[in-house]
Amino acid sequence: MSFDIGLTLLVLAVAAWTIAARETFVAVVGFVAYGLLLAFVWVRLAAPDVALTEAALGSGLTGGLLIGASSRLRRSQSPAAEEAPGVVLKAAAAVLSILVSAGLAAIVLLLPDPAPTLAPQAAASIAATGLGNPVTAVLMAYRAIDTLLEIVVLLLALVGIWSLAADRDWGGRPDRRVSTDPVSVLTFVAQLLVPVGILVGIHIFWVGSVAPGGEFQGATTLAAMWILASMAGLVDAPAVTRRWLRLVLVIGPAVFLAIGLAGFALAGAFLAYPESHAKLLILIIEIPVTLAIAATLALLVAGPPERAQR
Amino acid sequence: MSAATLYGFCAAVLVGLGLFGLLAHPQPLRKILAFNLIGGGVFLLFGAVARRGAAAGFGGDPVPQALVITGLVVAFAATALAVALLLRLMVAASQAGSRSDG
Numbered sequence: 001m002s003f004d005i006g007l008t009l010l011v012l013a014v015a016a017w018t019i020a021a022r023e024t025f026v027a028v029v030g031f032v033a034y035g036l037l038l039a040f041v042w043v044r045l046a047a048p049d050v051a052l053t054e055a056a057l058g059s060g061l062t063g064g065l066l067i068g069a070s071s072r073l074r075r076s077q078s079p080a081a082e083e084a085p086g087v088v089l090k091a092a093a094a095v096l097s098i099l100v101s102a103g104l105a106a107i108v109l110l111l112p113d114p115a116p117t118l119a120p121q122a123a124a125s126i127a128a129t130g131l132g133n134p135v136t137a138v139l140m141a142y143r144a145i146d147t148l149l150e151i152v153v154l155l156l157a158l159v160g161i162w163s164l165a166a167d168r169d170w171g172g173r174p175d176r177r178v179s180t181d182p183v184s185v186l187t188f189v190a191q192l193l194v195p196v197g198i199l200v201g202i203h204i205f206w207v208g209s210v211a212p213g214g215e216f217q218g219a220t221t222l223a224a225m226w227i228l229a230s231m232a233g234l235v236d237a238p239a240v241t242r243r244w245l246r247l248v249l250v251i252g253p254a255v256f257l258a259i260g261l262a263g264f265a266l267a268g269a270f271l272a273y274p275e276s277h278a279k280l281l282i283l284i285i286e287i288p289v290t291l292a293i294a295a296t297l298a299l300l301v302a303g304p305p306e307r308a309q310r
Numbered sequence: 311m312s313a314a315t316l317y318g319f320c321a322a323v324l325v326g327l328g329l330f331g332l333l334a335h336p337q338p339l340r341k342i343l344a345f346n347l348i349g350g351g352v353f354l355l356f357g358a359v360a361r362r363g364a365a366a367g368f369g370g371d372p373v374p375q376a377l378v379i380t381g382l383v384v385a386f387a388a389t390a391l392a393v394a395l396l397l398r399l400m401v402a403a404s405q406a407g408s409r410s411d412g
């Protein structure tokens with residue numbers, strides 16, 4: 001219990017620092033630390049799958065994205081039109097925030113006891129799928145529709161980002177935010193770490209059926225390895241009009257949707273799997289989906305095309 | 311007090327901190343950061359609820375845990391879109407500025 005209290009205080013202190021820091025870059029670094037501490041909290045809450053996702057995506061990729069954005073914003077000369085709000089407005093914001101916190105804390109105290117749970121239903125679906133990890137079973141079978149829609153949301157976000165490209169840059173490659181020094185420490189680290197990281201990503205994906213892990217955590221690791229290699233100048237982002245790239249992006253959701261529709265014929269409902277082949281079908285879905293998520297996440301970080309194709 | 315309740319309180323304070331940052335910071339990137347802080351708090355609150363729903367031999371209710379994973383991915387997509395909009399706005403603003411100067 002004392003560990004939990006200490007961890008709570010630490011999370012709150014880092015979160016407050018993230019809000020209070022004067023420099024945006026310092027705040028972003030605080031946010032990365034905040035995400036890693038939250039991953040510890042998730043372990044304490046018996047949710048190792050969420051802890052992996054939080055560490056890789058909530059802290060790692062989001063942190064990388066925000067660090068890139070803060071350094072680009074700092075280079076630009078636009079501190080214009082950013083006056084700080086007055087004391088009255090700040091006080092009002094503080095009062096409102098305290099009220100919201102107090103309301104949520106009251107809700108925590110008033111939660112029904114015994115707590116409602118869907119664990120027994122999820123356990124029943126595990127038995128039908130042959131998966132050992134309850135969270136993967138929920139993501140791929142019990143609530144597969146959420147996962148399908150989420151992958152579509154990822155694609156929509158990418159379409160949104162690509163549509164922000166200037167007209168003259170369309171069809172080009174995302175901006176290259178790297179120093180292309182072939183003997184830098186970054187290049188060395190990338191050459192050393194990326195092959196290992198790719199193996200780790202595949203492993204996290206593969207063990208997801210029986211142990212903490214799964215396609216989102218594995219895909220995030222793969223995306224992070226691609227981002228590292230591209231930062232070190234070892235690979236370049238592909239032009240957004242490449243056909244193979246589009247194929248990788250849509251084949252995951254397409255296979256998912258096709259097998260989901262086949263569920264009508266084979267098992268009588270959308271996204272239902274026939275019991276004898278459930279695990280095989282889930283695997284057939286997961287492999288292209290993992291590739292599609294990894295590619296989408298990496299391209300979301302890379303941003304809109306900014307270099308026109310010659 | 312159980313660990314779930316403790317982290318529930320922690321989540322409540324995180325949402326408040328993030329909300330204050332969202333309202334009080336003038337810079338857009340700090341607002342995006344604060345928004346993600348709120349998100350962390352909301353997911354943690356859901357995690358506390360999941361921990362209380364431990365049953366059927368699991369340490370927590372796997373359904374809210376899976377939904378939090380989904381939520382984290384969607385939150386990342388929204389953040390990436392917001393950052394791209396912000397950077398595009400910056401470029402557009404500097405182009406408009408240089409045009410009116412010259």
